[in-house]
Amino acid sequence: MKIHIKNGRVIDPKNNIDNQLDVFIAAGKILSLGQAPEGFVANNTIDASGLIVCPGLVDLSARLREPGDEYKATLISELQAAVAGGVTSLACPPDTDPVLDEPGLVEMLKHRAKQLNLARVYPLGALTRQLQGKVLSEMNELQEAGCVGFSQANIAITDTQVLWRAMEYAATFGFTLFLHAEEPFLAKDGVAHDGEVASRLGLKGIPSAAEALALASILRIAKETGARVHISRLSTAEGVAMIREAKQQGLHVSCDVSANQLHLTEHDIAYFDTNCHLKPPVRSQRDKDALRAGLKDGTIDAICSDHTPVDDDAKLAPFAEAEIGATGLELLLTLTLKWAAQEKINLLQAIGLISQASAQILGIPAGHLSPNSDADICIFDANEYWKITPNALKSQGKNSPFNGLEMSGKVKATLIHGQVVYQS
Amino acid sequence: MNNPQLDIDGNLRHLLSIEGLPKRILNQILDTAESFVGVAEREVKKVPLLRGKTVCNLFFENSTRTRTTFEIAAKRLSADVISLNVNTSSQSKGETILDTVDNLIAMHADMFVVRHSQSGAAHFIAKHVPDHIHVVNAGDGRHSHPTQGLLDVFTIRKFKPDLHNLRVAIIGDVLHSRVARSEIHALTTLGVPEVRVIAPKTLLPAHVEKLGVHVFHDMKAGLKDVDVVMMLRLQNERMNGALLPSAQEYFKTYGLTQEKLDLAKPDAIVLHPGPMNRGVEIDSSVADGNQSVILPQVTYGIAVRMAVMAILSGGQSHFCHSSGVQV
Numbered sequence: 001m002k003i004h005i006k007n008g009r010v011i012d013p014k015n016n017i018d019n020q021l022d023v024f025i026a027a028g029k030i031l032s033l034g035q036a037p038e039g040f041v042a043n044n045t046i047d048a049s050g051l052i053v054c055p056g057l058v059d060l061s062a063r064l065r066e067p068g069d070e071y072k073a074t075l076i077s078e079l080q081a082a083v084a085g086g087v088t089s090l091a092c093p094p095d096t097d098p099v100l101d102e103p104g105l106v107e108m109l110k111h112r113a114k115q116l117n118l119a120r121v122y123p124l125g126a127l128t129r130q131l132q133g134k135v136l137s138e139m140n141e142l143q144e145a146g147c148v149g150f151s152q153a154n155i156a157i158t159d160t161q162v163l164w165r166a167m168e169y170a171a172t173f174g175f176t177l178f179l180h181a182e183e184p185f186l187a188k189d190g191v192a193h194d195g196e197v198a199s200r201l202g203l204k205g206i207p208s209a210a211e212a213l214a215l216a217s218i219l220r221i222a223k224e225t226g227a228r229v230h231i232s233r234l235s236t237a238e239g240v241a242m243i244r245e246a247k248q249q250g251l252h253v254s255c256d257v258s259a260n261q262l263h264l265t266e267h268d269i270a271y272f273d274t275n276c277h278l279k280p281p282v283r284s285q286r287d288k289d290a291l292r293a294g295l296k297d298g299t300i301d302a303i304c305s306d307h308t309p310v311d312d313d314a315k316l317a318p319f320a321e322a323e324i325g326a327t328g329l330e331l332l333l334t335l336t337l338k339w340a341a342q343e344k345i346n347l348l349q350a351i352g353l354i355s356q357a358s359a360q361i362l363g364i365p366a367g368h369l370s371p372n373s374d375a376d377i378c379i380f381d382a383n384e385y386w387k388i389t390p391n392a393l394k395s396q397g398k399n400s401p402f403n404g405l406e407m408s409g410k411v412k413a414t415l416i417h418g419q420v421v422y423q424s
Numbered sequence: 425m426n427n428p429q430l431d432i433d434g435n436l437r438h439l440l441s442i443e444g445l446p447k448r449i450l451n452q453i454l455d456t457a458e459s460f461v462g463v464a465e466r467e468v469k470k471v472p473l474l475r476g477k478t479v480c481n482l483f484f485e486n487s488t489r490t491r492t493t494f495e496i497a498a499k500r501l502s503a504d505v506i507s508l509n510v511n512t513s514s515q516s517k518g519e520t521i522l523d524t525v526d527n528l529i530a531m532h533a534d535m536f537v538v539r540h541s542q543s544g545a546a547h548f549i550a551k552h553v554p555d556h557i558h559v560v561n562a563g564d565g566r567h568s569h570p571t572q573g574l575l576d577v578f579t580i581r582k583f584k585p586d587l588h589n590l591r592v593a594i595i596g597d598v599l600h601s602r603v604a605r606s607e608i609h610a611l612t613t614l615g616v617p618e619v620r621v622i623a624p625k626t627l628l629p630a631h632v633e634k635l636g637v638h639v640f641h642d643m644k645a646g647l648k649d650v651d652v653v654m655m656l657r658l659q660n661e662r663m664n665g666a667l668l669p670s671a672q673e674y675f676k677t678y679g680l681t682q683e684k685l686d687l688a689k690p691d692a693i694v695l696h697p698g699p700m701n702r703g704v705e706i707d708s709s710v711a712d713g714n715q716s717v718i719l720p721q722v723t724y725g726i727a728v729r730m731a732v733m734a735i736l737s738g739g740q741s742h743f744c745h746s747s748g749v750q751v
Contacts, residue, residue, distance in 0.1 A: 199629035200443065202543035202566030202602060207630070271428055271551075272544030316522055316552075318542035318564070 001043050002026045003418060004036070008048025008379065012055060013352030014368035023053055025375040028418035032371055044420075048379050051412055054351050056088025056119075056376035058358040058367050060178075060256050061232055062307035062329055064121070065396075066112075067105065068097025073309035073396040075109075078329065079118035081395035083422040085330035086378030086411040087305075088119050089359065089366045093178075094126040095153035101126035101137045103145035110146040118421055120376075122362055124151040124178055127166055133157035136166055139175055148362050149230070151178035154279050158184055160217055167227035176228045176363065181214035181239065182206070182280060191320045193283040197266040203319060206281050208236040215239055219246045222253060230361055231255035233306055235280035237290030244299040254361050255299075257291050258306035259335035260326060264288070264401055274315045274322035275401045278306070282401075295353065296343055302357040303339075305332040309397020327397035334409040335402070337382060347382070375418040384410040428550055438550045438559040439732050441568035442609035450613055454578050456731035457724070463500055464726065473734050474503035480533040481507040482524070482549075483562070484540040489698055490562050490572075493722065494537045497729035506533070525549055529557060535736060536560065543567035543602075558736040560729075566600050572697050573606025575728040577614060579721045580652055583693050587611075593620040593646050593688075594637075595678060596656030596705050597627045599667075603697045604656055605635070612636045622646035623678065626667045643678055647687040655680055655696040658705050671704045681707045685715065693717045 005023040010033060012018075017033065024031040024040055031037050062082065065073040082090055092109075094100035100109070106123050113121035125147035129135040139150060150170060157163040170177050187210045192198040194205025215231065219242065222229045234240060234255050246253050264282040276282055294300040308325025315322045332354055340350035359367030366376055385408050390398035414422035427444050431437040436449055463469055479498040481491055491507060498505045510524055525536065535558045538546045543565030550559040563569040577587075584590055592611055598604040598621050611619050612635075621632060622640040633639055640646030647653065663671040685694065694706075694716045702708045711718060 194630045196631040196634045199631055200605070200635065202564070202568070202605060204566075205630055272547050313520070316520065316548075318521070318540065318545040318548050320542050320544075320565075 001418060002040065003375070003415070004040070004042035004045045005048050005053055005377070005379065006045060008051050008053035010053045010369065011347050011351050012369040013348050014356040015370060016348070017369070018348045023369065023377070025418045028375055030369055030371055030373055030375045033369060046379070046413060051379050051381050052347070053377060053379050055355040055367050055369055056378050056414065056416065057086045057332060057354045058362065058364070059087045059090040059307065059329065059332060059354070060302055060304035060358045060361060062087070062090040062092055062305055063309065063325070064092050065309060066096065066109065072311045072314070075112055076116055077394065077396040078307070078309065079113065079116055079121070081327070081329045081393065082119035083414040083416070084394045084411060086333050086380055086414055087329055088376035088378065088414060088416050089122060089364060090119055090329070091122045091124050091148060091362055093124050093151050093153040095131060095155070099126050099131050100124070100147070101129050101131070101142070103138065103141045106142055106145035106147055117419070119416065120366070122146070122148045122364055124149050126150070127152050127177060128157065128162065131155045133159060133162055136169055139170060140173060143175065148364060149176040149178050151232070152180070154180050154182070156180070156182060156184045156214060160221070163217065164221050164225065167221050167225040167229070171225050171227040174228070176230055176361070178230045178232050179218055180232045181211050181218055181234070183210040183213040186210040186213065191277060191281070192269060193266045193281045195266050195284050197269055201269065201272065208238055208283065208287070211236045211280065212238045212242065215242050219251060219253065223251055226252070228252045233258045233261070233280055233304065234291065234300060235261055235283050235287060237287045240290045240294035240299055244294070247299065254301040256302040256304045256358070257295060257300050259303050259328060259332055260306060260401065261288065261291055262295070262303065262339045263335060268401060269319070272319040273401065274317065274319055275326055275399050275403065277319055277322050277324055278326060279324045292339065292343060295339070296345065302361060303332070303336050303353045304358070305329050307395070309395050310399050312398060315399050325397070326400050327393060327395045329395060330393050331388065331400065331402060333378070333380060333411065334407040337409040338407065375415055377415040378411060379413040380409055380411045382409055384408065386410050428547060436735055439570050439736065440546045440550055440559065440561045442570045442573045442606045442613065443568070445613070447613050450574070450610060453574055453728065453731050453735060454581060456735060457578055457727040460727040460730040461724065463730070464723070470500055470502055472502045474498065474501035474737055477503045477534040477737060478532060479503045479505050479535045479537060479733065480528050481505065481537045482510060482528070482539070483508065484510045484521070484538070484545070485563070486511070487539055487563070489722070490539065493725045494562060494729050497726045498733060500726070501730055501733055503733070521545070521549065522552055525553065529553065534558070535733065537562050539563045541565055560732060560736065563602055565602065567602050567605065569602040569606050571725070571729050571732055572603050573610040574732070575721060575725040576607050576654065576695055576697070577610045578724050578728050579695060579717055580693070582720070582724065583717060584651055588615050588617065590616050590652060591618045591620070591650045592616055592652040592654065593622055593650045594654045594656065595622040595643070595646070595680065597658050597662060598623050598632060598656065599627045599629050600659065600662065601656050607654055608635050608637055620646050620650065624668070643684055644687055647684055650688045651692055653680065653685065653688055653692055653694045655694065655706050657697060657699065658701055663704070675704055679703070679705055679707060680710050682710055682713065685710055695721055698722070
């Protein structure tokens with residue numbers, strides 16, 4: 001199968017390309033950009049006039065809910081959502097049921113995902129057995145089964161000795177730890193940022209200090225052990241400052257921010273909107289500004305969707321009882337574009353944050369359009385508006401704080417390994 | 425976003441919190457309540473405003489006083505009243521809040537009086553009921569207890585009619601208190617120039633000053649020259665732990681004694697939403713003393729709750745007209 005994508009504006013952050021170029025694909029690989037290789041005859045020509053052609057997006061955090069929570073979402077529904085959102089590779093956290101702490105489970109997940117022939121799934125293995133923070137998981141076995149890193153999902157390791165050993169062990173083999181920084185005692189029973197809105201609404205708060213304290217332990221232990229650590233879903237201004245300083249000291253640390261956090265503040269909870277019940281909580285305007293600035297200056301390396309599909313009934317409850325999470329795979333691109341437009345960031349940089357940068361953090365061969373690489377491609381119209389509604393989303397999780405908003409950036413086609421897996 | 429408490433013409437549709445209600449509506453409720461105070465003194469303590477309507481007291485959390493006063497208020501308005509303690513029935517069988525509410529709507533309930541341990545529960549129910557159903561929040565978690573806030577300002581207004589010249593202190597567990605939040609909003613909306621909160625730092629929510637109050641940690645400084653002292657209840661489970669070391673120490677530092685009350689203005693009044701912990705937040709001699717208006721609060725509570733229900737069901741103008749009361 002030979003594909004010719006013509007007349008598109010190619011944006012490839014890794015190769016610093018932003019130009020109107022044709023893309024030539026054969027046998028699932030990118031052959032060349034610009035000039036057709038000699039003798040190239042396309043079976044399929046895609047006209048990308050007026051559209052942007054970029055690497056398939058790479059999401060650092062998307063819950064697929066399999067195994068165990070199929071009533072919330074299924075592999076097929078969420079991987080269809082992924083490609084509809086232009087996402088061709090994604091990392092999924094291990095907090096499934098059962099937890100991804102067994103090589104067999106990881107193999108099964110990889111196998112089933114592969115059979116669907118949609119987005120590529122890169123599981124993050126559980127860092128400790130059952131995510132209980134006590135016994136290390138078999139990291140080497142899990143890596144052989146397909147894990148690209150290790151995570152505790154939202155569950156903190158409270159025992160700093162275990163955290164230390166986990167980092168030492170991971171560092172021995174060069175594995176990356178994906179950690180969410182939240183000190184569990186301070187955050188206990190908290191459901192919203194511990195600010196004026198939580199105080200007014202009578203919601204139990206999670207202070208910013210919960211992130212700072214956890215981050216201080218993680219960064220300090222990372223420094224001692226030399227572990228490679230990625231902080232998932234940073235949420236506070238103080239957190240951004242701490243990462244900035246750690247990077248200046250030469251620590252091997254990276255971090256991401258959820259697309260939700262770039263656009264929402266505690267005030268969006270309004271009258272107890274359960275769609276804004278997220279982890280980490282949506283914080284203050286000052287935090288949001290700092291996260292945006294951190295992304296701009298490179299302190300924050302990437303944007304993730306934090307895709308967490310929840311069934312409708314689970315959101316039909318008073319705020320604190322409503323389940324945490326929002327759908328995100330199909331919003332990652334549009335929310336990133338919105339941030340970029342507001343902050344006057346060029347597309348090359350913005351797209352890099354959801355493709356090349358995330359692929360690099362995961363250590364996977366994706367996120368660029370170099371010749372001979374897999375032809376994972378997202379083609380989108382940056383100027384087409386669409387309305388976020390439950391019906392417009394493929395994901396089984398229909399809950400979004402952005403429901404009802406008119407957004408620009410519509411995916412027109414998604415290719416994986418040179419095959420068109422989505423077209424609108 | 426639309427204010428969920430008001431209809432398109434700005435009339436009260438649900439009573440969910442004091443915050444978000446204009447002064448006009450608060451005064452409408454208080455003035456209407458004024459006209460209901462007399463009903464209890466009649467030989468026949470009833471008016472027919474809610475005749476044929478069904479009021480459903482939906483209590484997901486225990487309460488005696490609030491439930492009883494709502495029940496009496498509804499009955500005095502001639503409504504049919506059903507009181508359900510849901511925590512002891514359906515919820516323990518796994519029924520969701522909305523299932524419970526939908527079933528009662530199917531039985532043609534017209535108004536829900538809701539208490540729940542979670543902040544936002546009344547908003548949640550209000551969001552999902554059909555247009556003709558009204559919801560009254562009788563306390564949701566730490567968030568709001570609007571009829572309590574209203575009956576407190578009603579009581580204050582009875583004893584200190586000029587709200588624009590008052591200094592009010594609210595004392596105790598503001599952090600967990602829906603009553604305090606309602607009182608603060610009611611007082612500031614009605615133009616009370618100085619509202620103070622007095623509590624240890626462990627019992628104050630973050631950024632409490634943004635609610636428009638002055639913060640004091642010292643009872644003696646905070647009580648100086650106030651006209652109104654509003655005590656809050658301290659829940660038993662919060663007396664020993666990381667919030668407070670003991671009930672004894674709390675009484676010593678923040679309990680209201682006559683000696684401390686003497687720092688307030690000589691004619692200061694004392695309120696408490698009940699039930700009281702005598703010897704913890706308030707000394708018996710103060711609770712039963714001549715500055716206490718704690719029992720009048722309970723009496724006025726019925727009139728205020730009648731007013732709220734009458735206004736919600738659209739009947740108060742008719743009553744006030746026929747009885748010659750100006751609203």
